[in-house]
Amino acid sequence: MNRKDFIKTSTVLAASSFFFNAKGSYFLDQSIRVGLIGVNGMGWSDLNALLKNDGLVCTALCDVDENILKKRAEELQKRNIHVETFVDYKKMLNSSIVDAVIIATPDHWHCLQMVDAVNAGKHVYVEKPIGNSILECELMVQAAKKNKAIVQVGQWQRSQQHFKDAIDFVHSGKLGKIRLVKAWSYQGWKSAIPIVPDEPVPAGVHYTEWLGPAQKRPFNSNRFHFNFRWFWDYAGGLMTDWGVHMLDYALLGMKVSDPKSIMASGGKFAFPDDAGQTPDTMTAVYEFDGFNIQWEHAKGIDLGPYNRNHGVAFIGNNGTLVLNRSGWEVIPEKGRMEAVTIQPSLDNGLDKHMENFVAAIRQRNPQVLHAPIEVGAHIAIFSQLGNIAFRTGQKLYWDKDKQHFTDQKANKYLASVYHNGYKYPKV
Structure with a gap:
């Protein structure tokens, strides 16, 4: 107007x-x-x-x-x-x-x-x-x-009540000293991606605009729409797809931000010959003072820790709190605390987030x-640290003040390379 x-x-x-x-x-x-x-x-x-x-x-x-x-x-x-x-x-x-x-x-x-x-x-x-x-x-x-x-x-x-309730319980101290936090994503429905040949760009698809700053390649349906996330040009696999969800709550529960060191190992163990690039199986360990955070993921199977295909577990001396999208519970160490039966999710997280x-x-x-x-940036960076440790094959040390690695070879992964005339925005 x-x-x-x-x-x-x-x-x-x-x-x-x-x-x-x-x-x-x-x-x-x-x-x-x-x-x-x-x-x-x-x-x-x-x-x-x-x-x-x-x-x-x-x-x-x-x-x-x-x-x-x-x-x-x-x-x-x-x-x-x-x-x-x-x-x-x-x-x-x-x-x-x-x-x-x-x-x-x-x-x-x-x-x-x-x-x-x-x-x-x-x-x-x-x-x-x-x-x-x-x-x-x-x-x-x-x-x-x-x-x-x-x-x-x-x-x-971040908008679901049962996630907040679970973290409040973690912060209560009832679990005792927490020595390890596990976060994971096992995705049984994500199977192998068959190798298919390059093909002409489909009618109605503006492929050059889809590629944008990514490296120019012939059109291949494996890299288009949903499956883009399994290629380094466009995404970071399950680590950044699901890690940003579960690891976010690992950090919230422990009230920490930057790790001292990161190491990771994995590979294409389940589907070694499929078309994807990112690891279908991977473990990353983030070192903090007095405890570690461990991430693991797997494609093609669902039986993750505590018989859950995704979640985060706070492992304390008195008991373990297990949390995922369905709810949370506390599994006690014998004689050290009372169990907390499953506290189910009662709301729609996406709807509440939009509200x-x-x-x-x-x-x-x-x-x-x-x-x-700021929240999204922090956990996306944290997940990237795990991917960079995997791609370098090295135990990496993170300088939280300078926001880069002490290993200069690893620092080449801090920024994606832009192609096709695109440049990083000036702010």
């Missing part, structure tokens, strides 16, 4: 509350306009959760795959939601029809799109992991602070956020 229109409707607006985005544009509290970048998979789930909130309206969709873009626009139209569609996300950001955006593209695009979004005055919900390198994460934090933007990261467990995002926008207060950009 321009100034002239604003003056004309001032008597109406005087009776209504309104809020400002990062650049000072206003929008009525009953109409926060949202655009989605990356409409397949998790992005679609994010949008539908966000639209459950009063006063949220979807006005734009953006994707480099016009086939999925058309499908999603038609699905919304059936619900009487009419949107403008874009292939170029910058055109969507430069339009006046969105106040906030969801970024749910492959990991290697998150940094550029998030920085462009806050520079354009939009508030942002960005999927995890927020970046594909440590440098990207640092730049994203700087950009959000510079623009005073509301940026929520898609670590929705929190909307509340922060309406209050113009990033302090309200349950998973602000």
Whole structure:
């Protein structure tokens, strides 16, 4: 709305509350306009959760795959939601029809799109992991602070009550001295990726725009859509896909941030000949004063620690607290404490996370956020440390003040290499 229109409707607006985005544009509290970048998979789930909130309206969709873009626009139209569609996300950001955006593209695009979004005055919900390198994460934090933007990261467990209750119990001290924290993800449904030949770019797919800063390669369906996460060009495998969830709570429970050292081992043990690059089996150990945090993951099997396919366990002298998305319990050491039976999850984490995002926008207060950009950056960096230890095959020592390794060879992994004329954003 321009100034002239604003003056004309001032008597109406005087009776209504309104809020400002990062650049000072206003929008009525009953109409926060949202655009989605990356409409397949998790992005679609994010949008539908966000639209459950009063006063949220979807006005734009953006994707480099016009086939999925058309499908999603038609699905919304059936619900009487009419949107403008874009292939170029910058055109969507430069339009006046969105106040906030969801970024749910492959990991290697998150940094550029998030920085462009806050520079354009939009508030942002960005999927995890927020970046594909440590440098990207640092730049994203700087950009959000510079623009005073509301940026929520898609670590929705931060909004679930049973996760908070479990961590409160850990902090109570009842478990006694905690010597080891285990975090894990065993994903039985993620099987081998058959090797397929390169092929022509499918009709409707803007492949050059999909690659963006990633290395130029012929189109291969294995690297497109969901399976991008198993290739180093675009993501970091299960370590960054699930590690950012479970390791986040390991750090919260222990009230720590930076490890002293990291070592990791693993490989393609289950599917040695499939098309993926990232390890299907891996263990990483993070050293802290007086305890360790251990991460492990496995594709193709479900029987993880404590017969759970994902979770985090705080192993204390008196007992062990086991926590995952279903709930939490305490398994006591004999005679040292009382057991706590399973405390189940009673809410929808993604829905609550979106409610929190909307509340922060309406209050113009990033302090309200349950998973602000700083939280997302920290755990994404922490997960990257494990991947870098795996890729170097070395025990690495982390300088928390300088935020780099003491081993200069390992520091080459701090930043992704940008290709095709793309450069890291200047903040």
